[in-house]
Amino acid sequence: MLAALWIIVTATFFLMHSIPGDPFLGDKVTEAIRQNMLRKYGLDKPLWEQYVIYLGNLLRGDFGTSLKMLHRSVNDMIRDGFPVSALLGLEALAYAVTIGLVLGTLAGFRHNTWLDYLAMFVALIGISVPGFIMGGLMQYVIGLKLGWLPIARWEGFRYTIMPAAALGLGTLAVMARMMRTSVLEVTNQDYIKTAKAKGLSQREIVFRHILRNAILPIVTILGPLTAGIVTGSFVIELIFGIPGLGKYYVQSIFNRDYTLILGTTIFYAVLLVFLNFLVDVAYGIVDPRIRLMRSRE
Amino acid sequence: MRRVLVVLVAAVVLATMSVGLVSAAKPLPKLVLLSGDSQIARLYAQGVQEMIRKNLGLPLEIEAVDFKTRLQKMRNKDFQIVFAGWGADYDDPMTFLDMWITDGPFNDVMWSNSSYDKLIQVAKTSSDEKVRMDAMAKAEKILIGETPIAPLYWPAWNFVEHPYVKNVIRKTVGSDFEWKWAYTEGRPGGDKDQFLRMNFGEEPPDLDPATSTDQVSFWVINATYEGLARKNAEMKILQGSGLAESWTVSKDRKVYTFKLRDAKWSDGQPVTAYDFEFGWKRAIDPRTASQYAYMMYVLKNAEKVNGMEVPDDKDAKKAEKNKAIDDALATVGVKALDAKTLRVELEAATPFFLDLITFITYMPSPKHMVEKLGDEYASEVDKMVACGPFKVTKWQHEYKITLEKNPAYWDAKSVKLQRIEADMIKDIATPLNMFDAGELDLVGVPGTYIEQYRNKGMRTIAEATAWYLEFNCKHEIFKNAKVRRAFSLALDRQAYVDYVLKNGSLPATSLVPPTIHGKDGVSFHDVYVGDLLPKKADIKLAKQLLAEGLAELGYAMP
Numbered sequence: 001m002l003a004a005l006w007i008i009v010t011a012t013f014f015l016m017h018s019i020p021g022d023p024f025l026g027d028k029v030t031e032a033i034r035q036n037m038l039r040k041y042g043l044d045k046p047l048w049e050q051y052v053i054y055l056g057n058l059l060r061g062d063f064g065t066s067l068k069m070l071h072r073s074v075n076d077m078i079r080d081g082f083p084v085s086a087l088l089g090l091e092a093l094a095y096a097v098t099i100g101l102v103l104g105t106l107a108g109f110r111h112n113t114w115l116d117y118l119a120m121f122v123a124l125i126g127i128s129v130p131g132f133i134m135g136g137l138m139q140y141v142i143g144l145k146l147g148w149l150p151i152a153r154w155e156g157f158r159y160t161i162m163p164a165a166a167l168g169l170g171t172l173a174v175m176a177r178m179m180r181t182s183v184l185e186v187t188n189q190d191y192i193k194t195a196k197a198k199g200l201s202q203r204e205i206v207f208r209h210i211l212r213n214a215i216l217p218i219v220t221i222l223g224p225l226t227a228g229i230v231t232g233s234f235v236i237e238l239i240f241g242i243p244g245l246g247k248y249y250v251q252s253i254f255n256r257d258y259t260l261i262l263g264t265t266i267f268y269a270v271l272l273v274f275l276n277f278l279v280d281v282a283y284g285i286v287d288p289r290i291r292l293m294r295s296r297e
Numbered sequence: 298m299r300r301v302l303v304v305l306v307a308a309v310v311l312a313t314m315s316v317g318l319v320s321a322a323k324p325l326p327k328l329v330l331l332s333g334d335s336q337i338a339r340l341y342a343q344g345v346q347e348m349i350r351k352n353l354g355l356p357l358e359i360e361a362v363d364f365k366t367r368l369q370k371m372r373n374k375d376f377q378i379v380f381a382g383w384g385a386d387y388d389d390p391m392t393f394l395d396m397w398i399t400d401g402p403f404n405d406v407m408w409s410n411s412s413y414d415k416l417i418q419v420a421k422t423s424s425d426e427k428v429r430m431d432a433m434a435k436a437e438k439i440l441i442g443e444t445p446i447a448p449l450y451w452p453a454w455n456f457v458e459h460p461y462v463k464n465v466i467r468k469t470v471g472s473d474f475e476w477k478w479a480y481t482e483g484r485p486g487g488d489k490d491q492f493l494r495m496n497f498g499e500e501p502p503d504l505d506p507a508t509s510t511d512q513v514s515f516w517v518i519n520a521t522y523e524g525l526a527r528k529n530a531e532m533k534i535l536q537g538s539g540l541a542e543s544w545t546v547s548k549d550r551k552v553y554t555f556k557l558r559d560a561k562w563s564d565g566q567p568v569t570a571y572d573f574e575f576g577w578k579r580a581i582d583p584r585t586a587s588q589y590a591y592m593m594y595v596l597k598n599a600e601k602v603n604g605m606e607v608p609d610d611k612d613a614k615k616a617e618k619n620k621a622i623d624d625a626l627a628t629v630g631v632k633a634l635d636a637k638t639l640r641v642e643l644e645a646a647t648p649f650f651l652d653l654i655t656f657i658t659y660m661p662s663p664k665h666m667v668e669k670l671g672d673e674y675a676s677e678v679d680k681m682v683a684c685g686p687f688k689v690t691k692w693q694h695e696y697k698i699t700l701e702k703n704p705a706y707w708d709a710k711s712v713k714l715q716r717i718e719a720d721m722i723k724d725i726a727t728p729l730n731m732f733d734a735g736e737l738d739l740v741g742v743p744g745t746y747i748e749q750y751r752n753k754g755m756r757t758i759a760e761a762t763a764w765y766l767e768f769n770c771k772h773e774i775f776k777n778a779k780v781r782r783a784f785s786l787a788l789d790r791q792a793y794v795d796y797v798l799k800n801g802s803l804p805a806t807s808l809v810p811p812t813i814h815g816k817d818g819v820s821f822h823d824v825y826v827g828d829l830l831p832k833k834a835d836i837k838l839a840k841q842l843l844a845e846g847l848a849e850l851g852y853a854m855p
Contacts, residue, residue, distance in 0.1 A: 021365030026510070027383075029588050030402035031372070032604055039607055040586040069502045071676035072694070080694055136726060144730045151734055152727050153720065154696065241722035243696035256365050 001273055008269045009058065009262065013051055016253070016261050023067035023256045041067060043258075054262070063263035068255040074263035078245065082267070084154065085232030085244035091160055092168030093229050100172040101218070104179025105211065111184060119176055126173025132235040135166035139239070152241040163240040167233050171225060175218065182214040189213075212286060219286055223279035227272040231264075322853035326773065327358060330766075331370060331379040334361040337744065342380055344797035345449070345766065345788070352787035352836045353843055354855060371405040377772050378784070379405075382452075385761035386592060387656060388470045388532070389649035390433045390809045390821045391420060393763060397440055402591075408445030408770045424550040424646030426816040433809075434825040441807055441829040443778050447785035448765040448805035448830065450794050451812075453757045455801055457732065457750050458739035459484075462493070465739060466530050469761040469812045470652075474516045477686045478530065480713035485735070492716040494738045496728040500695045500721050505675040506660035507580040508587045515657050520700055520717070521683040522660040525555050525573070525639070526651065533818075534651050540568060540661070540684065540707070541639075550646035555639040561705045562663050562682040569664075570633035576662030577631045583607045583622065589658045595650055597630030597642045686712045696721055744800045757801035761812040765805065779846030786839035791832040806830045 024037040038044045042053065057064055063074035107119035142162060143151035150159050186192065187210060195205050232246025245264065252260035332342035342359045349357045357378075362370070370376050383403075385392045395401065398417050399409040416436035420429045440446070458465065461484040466475040474495075481488050501514040506522055509515065526539035536543045542558040560568040580587045581599045584607050594600040602625045608618040630642030643650060653659055663682050667674045675681040678692045683703050691699035700717040703709065722728055725743045729750075732740040742750045766784070768775040775781055790804030803811070806828035815821035844854050 019366070020369040024588070025365055025368050025372070026588060027368060027381075028386075028403075028510070028591075030591055032402070033586070033588055033590055036583050036607060037586040037588065039609060040584070069500065070508070071503065071505070071673065077694075139727060139730050144734050147734070151730050151736065152722055238722075239724040239727050241696070241720055241724070241727060243693065243721075247695075247723070254363060254365070 004273065005266065005269055009055070009266060010051075012262055012265045013054065014047070016256075016258055017047055019253075019256065021256050023258060025256070041065075058266070063266075064259035066257055066260050068252075068257040068260070074259050077248065077260065078263060078267055081232065081243060081245035081248065084242060085237070085246055086230040088160060088164055088167060088236075088242060088244060089226070089230030089232065091164040093171065093226060095164065096168035096171035097175055097222075100175025101179050101215075103172075104176040105183055105214075107176065107180040108183025108187070108214070109206075116180075119180070123173040123176040126169045127177075129169070130235075131166045131169055131233065132239055134169055135163065135236055135239050138162045138166060152239070154240075154242045159240075163236050163242060166240075167229065167236045171229065174221075174225075178218055178221070179214065182217055183210060186210050186214045216283075216287055219279060219282050222282075223275040224272060227268065227275045231268050231271060322847075322851055325355070325847070325852050325855055328355060328774070329358045329360050329377050331360050331362065331367060331376045333367060333380070334363050338380070341797060344793055345380070348788055348793065348834065349784065352789070352834050353783060353839060355843075371767070374405060374407060374769060374771065376405075376767075377769050377775060379767045379769075380764070381405075381767050382762055382764040385470045385810075385813060387649050387652045388761070388814050389652060390430075390437070390813055390815065391417075391649065393809045393813070394433055394436055394440070395421065397445065406445040406767045406770050408443070410439060410443060413439045421647075422645045424648065426648055429648060430815045430821065430825050433821070437808055437826055438829060441785075442782075444768065444781035444785045445770050446765045446767050446808065447781070447788060448763055448808045449788060449790060450764050450798060451803040451805050451810040452760050452762050452764060452798075453801035453803070454760050455742040455747060455750070455755055455757050456739060457742055457753055457755050459732075459735075460754070461485075461488070462738050464530075465493070467758050468528060468532065469759065470532075473512060474519070475528070475530075476520055476714060476717060477527070477708075477712060481738075490716075491714050492718065493714055494736065495717065495719045496722050496731070496737055496740060497698070497719040498721060498723055498728075501698065503675070504681060504689070505662075506657050507576055507585060507662055508589075509657055510588045517689065517698065517700070518657050518660060519685070520687040521681075521685045521689055521703070522657075523560075523685040523706075524656070524659050524661070525557075525654040528655050532814075534655060539655070550648075551643045553641040553643075553650070555641070557637045557639065558707060560684060560707045562684050563688045563703050563705045564663075564666075564682045565705065566663065566665055566682075567636070568661055568684045569636040570639040571636065572661035572664050573639050574631050574633040575664040575667070576660060577658075578626050578629060579662055579667070580658050581629055582626060584619075587658070592653065592656055592658045595643050595645075595647045595653065597644050598625070598628045599630070600644075602626055602629055687714075687717065744798070747800055759803065759810065759812050761810050763805055763808055763810055765808065774847075774850065774852065777846040777850050779842040779849070783839045783843035783846060785830065786835045786842065789834040790830070792834075804832045806832060 022038065022043065024034045035044065042050060066072050066074055066077060103119040103122060107116040110116050139151050139162065142148050149162050153159055192205065192209055195209050232244040234246040234250045237244040237246040248260055248264050252264060330342055330345060332338050339359070339361050342361065346357045346359055349355050367379065371379055371381065383393060383396070395417055396403040397408060398404065398414045413436050416432045420432040420436070423429050461481045463480050463482055465479045467473060468475055476493065479493060480491055481493070497513045497516065499513055501517050502511055503509040503514050504517055506518050509518055523539050525541035526534045528534055529538060540557055540560050541555040544553055544555045546553055557570055562568055577593060577596070579585050580590055581593050581603050583603055583605050590603045602622070605622050605625060606618060608615040612618065632640045634640050661684065666682055670680055673680055678689055681689065683689070684706070686703060686706050687700040688703040689698060690701045698719050702712050702715050706712065728737055728740045729746060731737045742755055747755070768781045768784070770776055790806070794802045794804050807822055807826050807830065809821055809826065811820045811822040813821050815825050847854055
């Protein structure tokens, strides 16, 4: 795991330095002053030396100072932004997973009925309409025209509803479609027939056998999905004026803000690894055959 | 019959010769226009591409790259034509002209003209306003004539405000918003609570006046600090308008002596001449690495000191080099004679120096705070103080900043607003929705929304900025002035602003925008320069110049 992180850090470090430009290049910065700034922030040193220094700081948990916001440390920026993004992401995830799974399950069991078509229509919209379009539409209709919810800002629960809905829409659609396919597949398995032949009640078949098996592939994608959604969405945070982490991933590259690029990338990587670990644990709960502990016994 | 034969033979000979000429000429290389990669930048570049195709019959490729890549390519001189812009730093034509001198730090086109250099030198050293203006007008004529750059348009800024918003002044040069005299009258819900809600669009990256460089930070600093003078609503600089009560100027116009008024920082400490000396020298000190240090170069020895070598940690002569910088800083032309008197000495008589003292880099630094906090000064609300009409009372990073009236400000009685709340929403559509819903009081209208707001009281303000095409004067084709001029004349500037920009921008018929003042407050462009370029394309002349230029270079006309 540490090796993976080290590779990520190294690759990111050298890749970002290969992009043309640097943090202090500006349309009104003379070459002499730029050199002065590069020196002040240690960017005039040979690249390998900067790399060694960075790794040293990283081991102490120090991401350094942002090279765009010269007064702010990357640690502070992540500490301030992540809880906001995480809250928004978890809310989006919560409703995407619940509604998505319910829709997908219903569609799976009521295969080729109007219920199935309706659920898949919703899923189609969710997949084909990007979150920022849906967000903008909601802002205009629900926020401006109807005045039910605030258009933007981040002041309390009411402010989270629209962005979370817009953010979760795509995931909801993926969930619904995957769950439907999965349910259909499991329903045709031999062991379901066996269960029926044994004379188990319909309820028991559905909950103990079908759903439990059908949900496995969903759990698999839940890890990366969660990491993606809780580290913030650039566009959704942008249009709703939410002070999350999402925009840093894009802006840091645009600004050649090296420390922020590395900080956010490493943070994301660590989170991804951690969540994948959680998924493995969750696997064991859903499917005892792949329980971690047992394999060691 | 014989005559016919002669004519025929002559025709054949001529035709053969011309074919020979054509085949001897080199084919034109691929022509590339370097531009930004935002949707709007691409659109603007395509407008140029189309005019060159239509009016000169030349294919022009667009290379769209991101902001930093474009700048890096410009600094590396790795371009043929690049779309670029420049905004005024101060209200004098010089801010647009001195960058084109030979080897000037921003002269990416590598153009060089000794007459031009001389005229700029005259304008920089003369204290006679008339002589200066004439020299600069002459210089601009040379510049536009030789066409290392082809001015295209002078942009405008569009905004809407609710009718109850009064007296928010938008300055065309420098720090833009001026809220000192703003108030509301007739706000639904009453005017008892005097406040203003704006959208800044982004986090102010740096609220330390000595190092700050960006627009949003400038808005906040202009509201929370005050220099020796403050521009009034008519953009005039009057004695007693800022922290200096009055000033005197020496005969050679090189020495200014400012008398400071009784003023306090928001923490109760007095604002002294020492704070000004300290702040200015901090910006000049190469160890501060302030990007806008060049704004201080009019001060005696400032440029020299700013260019001194900064030792790094491992330098064996570190102490020595640091001492050399300290010693040199003492020779810079700014000195507090006592707490109330500031003496400023300039390199040369600089008529726009009084405009500079309203610029952000010329604000005082609270010595008592900065010496304690160092680089951390102005990083959080409790790590900064104010000496202007407002002070920062809440700073929710990347989200919202709140300014409140500063009761310690010397002219607090003129300040009616109690509070300014500013969001940092980067999206362009959201703030407009919020404005329509009454959640914002004033909002900028970006290009794509202009038609929607045109009849809703939208106002247009000309900016002190110019956008132009830069030609690489060392490029095999664009080293020829006739070719460059052909490109410039092929631009239909009026059609471009009417049909491509559609945002109230003006066709640039010279470089220095009409918003920049010459002597006695008249427009430099209107009075001293006039239209050096036609508003419509001069296709005939452009084609002729192109043909001549290419022939001189030995290239085939396509």
